[in-house]
Amino acid sequence: RSLITQILPHIKSILQKIDKEMQEALLNLIDMFLQEYKQMVAHECSKRTRTELKSEFEDCFDSLEKCALGFLLENKDIDFILVGMRKPSYLHQVLSLED
Numbered sequence: 001r002s003l004i005t006q007i008l009p010h011i012k013s014i015l016q017k018i019d020k021e022m023q024e025a026l027l028n029l030i031d032m033f034l035q036e037y038k039q040m041v042a043h044e045c046s047k048r049t050r051t052e053l054k055s056e057f058e059d060c061f062d063s064l065e066k067c068a069l070g071f072l073l074e075n076k077d078i079d080f081i082l083v084g085m086r087k088p089s090y091l092h093q094v095l096s097l098e099d
Contacts, residue, residue, distance in 0.1 A: 069094060 011030075015023050050057070050064050060067035072081050085091045 063093075065090065065093060 015026065018026070046064050053064075053068075056071065057064075057067040060070065062070070069081070069083075072078055083091065083094050
């Protein structure tokens, strides 16, 4: 919440006070930071999820997604698996599991 209510308005007011060239450079740096931060958060969330599911996937050494999909595919009580496509590579990974 504080990002939206406090930090972003402050950044916006600072950007309005500097020249266009500096604005663009600063926005590029912010964008690079946010991309790296997003990757770090995704990695940490994946590690935490794997830790939480360690007992369920103790014999699986593939990616978390592949382990989870394998688990679902092996479960005879599951008729359908709906897959959200965050990235095309994720969809290709899911399709490669199809028997």
